[in-house]
Amino acid sequence: xxxxxxxxxxxxxxxxxxxxxxxxxxxxxxxxxxxxxxxxxxxxxxxxxxxxxxxxxxxxxxxxxxxxxxxxxxxxxxxxxxxxxxxxxxxxxxxxxxxxxxxxxxxxxx
Amino acid sequence: xxxxxxxxxxxxxxxxxxxxxxxxxxxxxxxxxxxxxxxxxxxxxxxxxxxxxxxxxxxxxxxxxxxxxxxxxxxxxxxxxxxxxxxxxxxxxxxxxxxxxxxxxxxxxxxxxxxxxx
Numbered sequence: 001x002x003x004x005x006x007x008x009x010x011x012x013x014x015x016x017x018x019x020x021x022x023x024x025x026x027x028x029x030x031x032x033x034x035x036x037x038x039x040x041x042x043x044x045x046x047x048x049x050x051x052x053x054x055x056x057x058x059x060x061x062x063x064x065x066x067x068x069x070x071x072x073x074x075x076x077x078x079x080x081x082x083x084x085x086x087x088x089x090x091x092x093x094x095x096x097x098x099x100x101x102x103x104x105x106x107x108x109x110x
Numbered sequence: 111x112x113x114x115x116x117x118x119x120x121x122x123x124x125x126x127x128x129x130x131x132x133x134x135x136x137x138x139x140x141x142x143x144x145x146x147x148x149x150x151x152x153x154x155x156x157x158x159x160x161x162x163x164x165x166x167x168x169x170x171x172x173x174x175x176x177x178x179x180x181x182x183x184x185x186x187x188x189x190x191x192x193x194x195x196x197x198x199x200x201x202x203x204x205x206x207x208x209x210x211x212x213x214x215x216x217x218x219x220x221x222x223x224x225x226x227x228x
Binding site: 001006032034042043044045046049089093096097098099100101102103 | 141143150151152153154155158160168169200215216217219220221222
């Protein structure tokens with residue numbers, strides 16, 4: 001079945017710097033790659049997603065890139081703010097199911 | 111719309127007890143999912159359903175059962191609770207893959223149930 005690896009497990013950045021989180025997937029048939037943000041004690045919420053026929057997608061300070069050949073995708077957050085501090089999960093869809101990465105704890109220091 | 115709701119929010123069980131975690135959605139989503147999230151870990155799929163009367167196993171189904179008699183409800187049953195089932199349980203729902211395999215289909219999560227088995 002699908003396997004998703006996410007790196008790094010923790011990431012500390014200074015406010016205003018950029019943050020990059022990377023994920024790799026194993027199933028070449030996977031076609032949809034969402035990113036979820038989970039604040040402490042809260043539910044995961046979708047922040048951006050990309051499908052396999054698109055290479056890049058942006059939404060204000062957030063962007064996602066996809067390299068189908070290498071089977072990896074990345075989340076880029078620019079001009080980080082303290083409210084960006086949270087756990088971020090990547091996921092890959094195979095069939096009807098999402099497989100999640102283990103998560104990245106992002107800390108933005110002000 | 112209330113979205114995805116879950117009850118209870120918290121529960122403490124003794125080893126060997128049973129309970130049902132309730133999940134309801136009012137978005138008319140066909141697809142529903144149960145995940146568990148252990149401390150510091152990602153989300154593991156327990157069971158999912160693509161419609162009323164249809165359920166299927168995920169990555170970690172042992173020790174759990176589900177049923178789907180209506181579109182709105184997807185209860186998760188724990189039989190003979192064990193300490194290894196201590197976790198936060200999230201229910202989620204989404205539309206089916208309308209538009210083919212390249213559609214987006216965001217999963218909407220409930221607030222979670224924090225379960226401790228002692």
